[in-house]
Amino acid sequence: MTFRPRPAAVTLATAVALVAGGTAAYAAPGHTSAPHAKKHVLLLSVDGMHQSDLQWYVAHHPDSALARLVDSGTSYTHAKTPFPSDSFPGLIGQLTGGDPRTTGVYYDVTYNHALLPAGTTHCKGAALGAAVNFDESIDKDSTRLDAGQGLSGLPGSILNMTGHPSTLINQAALPVDPTTCKPVQPNQYLKVNTVFDVLHRAKLRTAWSDKHPAYSILQGKSGNSIDDLFTPEINSDAPAGGDWTTNNASTQQYDHYKTEAVLNEINGFDHSGKHRVGTPALLGMNFQSVSTAQKLPKSDGLAGGYLPGTRTPGPLLTKALNFVNTEIGSLVTRLQKDGLASSTTVILSAKHGQSPVDPTRLTRIDDGPIIDGINKAWAASHPKNTSLVAQSLDDDGMLLWLSDRSAAATSFVKAYLLAHPATGNTATGGSRTLPASGLTAVYAGAGSARYFGVRQSDPRHPDVVGIARYGVVYTGGTKKIAEHGGASGDDRDVPLVVTSAAERGHGRSIGAKVETTQIAPTILATLGLNPRDLQAVRLQHTRVLPGLGRHHR
Numbered sequence: 001m002t003f004r005p006r007p008a009a010v011t012l013a014t015a016v017a018l019v020a021g022g023t024a025a026y027a028a029p030g031h032t033s034a035p036h037a038k039k040h041v042l043l044l045s046v047d048g049m050h051q052s053d054l055q056w057y058v059a060h061h062p063d064s065a066l067a068r069l070v071d072s073g074t075s076y077t078h079a080k081t082p083f084p085s086d087s088f089p090g091l092i093g094q095l096t097g098g099d100p101r102t103t104g105v106y107y108d109v110t111y112n113h114a115l116l117p118a119g120t121t122h123c124k125g126a127a128l129g130a131a132v133n134f135d136e137s138i139d140k141d142s143t144r145l146d147a148g149q150g151l152s153g154l155p156g157s158i159l160n161m162t163g164h165p166s167t168l169i170n171q172a173a174l175p176v177d178p179t180t181c182k183p184v185q186p187n188q189y190l191k192v193n194t195v196f197d198v199l200h201r202a203k204l205r206t207a208w209s210d211k212h213p214a215y216s217i218l219q220g221k222s223g224n225s226i227d228d229l230f231t232p233e234i235n236s237d238a239p240a241g242g243d244w245t246t247n248n249a250s251t252q253q254y255d256h257y258k259t260e261a262v263l264n265e266i267n268g269f270d271h272s273g274k275h276r277v278g279t280p281a282l283l284g285m286n287f288q289s290v291s292t293a294q295k296l297p298k299s300d301g302l303a304g305g306y307l308p309g310t311r312t313p314g315p316l317l318t319k320a321l322n323f324v325n326t327e328i329g330s331l332v333t334r335l336q337k338d339g340l341a342s343s344t345t346v347i348l349s350a351k352h353g354q355s356p357v358d359p360t361r362l363t364r365i366d367d368g369p370i371i372d373g374i375n376k377a378w379a380a381s382h383p384k385n386t387s388l389v390a391q392s393l394d395d396d397g398m399l400l401w402l403s404d405r406s407a408a409a410t411s412f413v414k415a416y417l418l419a420h421p422a423t424g425n426t427a428t429g430g431s432r433t434l435p436a437s438g439l440t441a442v443y444a445g446a447g448s449a450r451y452f453g454v455r456q457s458d459p460r461h462p463d464v465v466g467i468a469r470y471g472v473v474y475t476g477g478t479k480k481i482a483e484h485g486g487a488s489g490d491d492r493d494v495p496l497v498v499t500s501a502a503e504r505g506h507g508r509s510i511g512a513k514v515e516t517t518q519i520a521p522t523i524l525a526t527l528g529l530n531p532r533d534l535q536a537v538r539l540q541h542t543r544v545l546p547g548l549g550r551h552h553r
Helices: 051-060 065-071 087-096 195-201 213-219 248-266 289-295 315-337 368-381 407-419 446-452 516-526 535-540
Strands: 040-046 074-080 109-112 130-133 207-209 228-230 282-287 344-349 363-365 389-394 398-402 422-425 431-434 439-444 464-468 472-474 497-499 508-515
Touching: 040 087, 040 315, 040 516, 051 065, 051 074, 051 315, 065 315, 065 344, 065 497, 087 195, 087 213, 087 516, 109 389, 109 398, 195 282, 195 516, 207 248, 213 228, 228 248, 248 282, 248 289, 248 315, 282 289, 289 315, 315 344, 344 516, 363 431, 368 389, 368 407, 398 407, 407 439, 407 446, 407 464, 439 446, 446 464, 508 516, 516 535
Parallel strands: 040 282, 040 344, 074 508, 207 228, 207 282, 363 472
Antiparallel strands: 074 497, 109 130, 344 497, 363 422, 389 398, 398 464, 422 431, 439 464
């Protein structure tokens, strides 16, 4: 992809959770006791996992922790993530109830036509238009697992990382508000409130663990609605070489640090395990191990991805699924040992899927020549604008922001993409040429705005959206065999399981089409709070997941 800013066994009872009548949480410092403190939600995102992966695993491992969650919970077998199917809109959707049209967040790396570039200090009269990078690039030191905090003894000391990672963000790397001439913090960029905001207002403790300090975007407008936010930097240098995603063994080691943090939080401590603060009403984490096992052609001596022509996980992915199953089993076991199994609802889903599942359909296309071609062709008739594409974000879809948003410019880019073929390489090293830049459809200008459901004047939405042909991944190399961000079923069809002893553990499946944005109002309803306290729920009329009964309403 191209970023281009320009200048152990447990019983069935263990796997389920009671929404009422369980053990009360300790009151966190600064929080008063509330009736809702007796209820908890553990939210788990297995990034990259498809519904078909979960079904396969449960069928082949009927005594697994994942199988017990499914067998004692409500499974939504047709759940979809928002588009674009990236980590940011995926998780933000789960925790706000909204997709990009209301949250304003289209990816972790985007562009905003109404902001000023990072580092701007003289704002009056400055030209608008700025990259908005909310990934590892805004860390104080992205080479370090602690993102620049300065801990000694890494990686073993990582649980001592701050629970307030906004302090680890390099302010000079943030876009600038032209009105205040101050950097725009990630949490300030989000247009709506979060589940954490609502819980904080109800004086309930919250915690989350994820992969970059930029996930402080979840802190909401107050900037402090997550009491304990643990975000070791996944793209930092790993002991085995490369970063923690370079090989799957490193990713599993990385994920285990977050599991340890959540185990401490379940046990009534902060993520470090040193300070007793009370079990959060809402806590959880994401797993990256399945995602890297889907992307890597080979790791740890094992082939990545799926068996050709099937949806059967290959050896590396099977190993990663086994790892995640063990980690989730340890979390559920801790809930039981701490007397919280009867008061905790477990929600399992994924921020996104991964495409393509079938490696024989893979075509890796270098998007660099495509972007260069657009700029060159536009400059031929507009010599004063040699960089029409101000920013591109191309994983297995194409999002372009243009320096010229006119109908002429957006129509030009659409026509260029549809008229030019693109050649890429296959999983076996062969060559494959596809028409229309590897795309099946292009939405530009007003068409892009309609696609997302926003006004054309909205400064955040991509000016051009390209829907990739199945199997296309935009990358200049051969280091990945799958990606996410696109619109295919492999990108968006994810598991969604809600396990609660209040539902009496019958293991139901609901085939109705649902969206992962419905997790947010379901969390609030489960904790006895009003889902309509979420702005995105009101704006998009996002409903509580169906079929959960009165305990979730």
